[in-house]
Amino acid sequence: AQMTGRPSRTSPPREEMAAAAEMWRSKLGNKYPKKDIEKWDLQLKAELGALRKAGCNMKCFDCGASDVTWASPKLGIFICVACSDVHRAAGAHITCVKNFSTYLWGPDEVALMKAVGNARGKNLYGSSTVLPSDSKNHKVDVCTKKYGSSAVQETIKGHIATATSE
Numbered sequence: 001a002q003m004t005g006r007p008s009r010t011s012p013p014r015e016e017m018a019a020a021a022e023m024w025r026s027k028l029g030n031k032y033p034k035k036d037i038e039k040w041d042l043q044l045k046a047e048l049g050a051l052r053k054a055g056c057n058m059k060c061f062d063c064g065a066s067d068v069t070w071a072s073p074k075l076g077i078f079i080c081v082a083c084s085d086v087h088r089a090a091g092a093h094i095t096c097v098k099n100f101s102t103y104l105w106g107p108d109e110v111a112l113m114k115a116v117g118n119a120r121g122k123n124l125y126g127s128s129t130v131l132p133s134d135s136k137n138h139k140v141d142v143c144t145k146k147y148g149s150s151a152v153q154e155t156i157k158g159h160i161a162t163a164t165s166e
């Protein structure tokens with residue numbers, strides 16, 4: 001006899017699917033109830049706005065452009081739209097990017113941006129920069145070398161652990 005009304009063994013119950021859909025994952029890998037992230041959105045974006053106005057954070061960490069509308073929450077640095085494309089091309093295993101106005105931000109990501117920022121980033125990642133006029137391929141190569149080394153990735157993991165333990 002065929003049973004009806006029971007979920008198959010291969011698909012999770014509807015309650016589990018609904019609960020999973022209501023969770024939000026930050027770029028640092030932490031999960032939060034999506035309703036909380038939406039509730040905190042204005043406050044977190046206000047904190048980011050204040051951070052962006054701090055001296056070093058007003059210019060792109062990688063090329064010095066003044067169009068700082070993006071960031072790498074994994075690296076804790078403020079960047080321009082052109083460099084956000086470079087970071088995306090370098091790969092999520094090295095870096096990740098978010099726009100300040102269109103994306104939701106998690107408290108862990110904002111904590112990492114506060115902990116690092118462009119001034120501290122120079123000590124962590126070096127002060128080498130690219131020119132806005134450099135080719136994208138050159139910029140991706142520099143980004144990969146600058147942030148992709150195992151030493152830098154270990155440093156990043158440490159900062160993420162510290163920022164997310166609060």
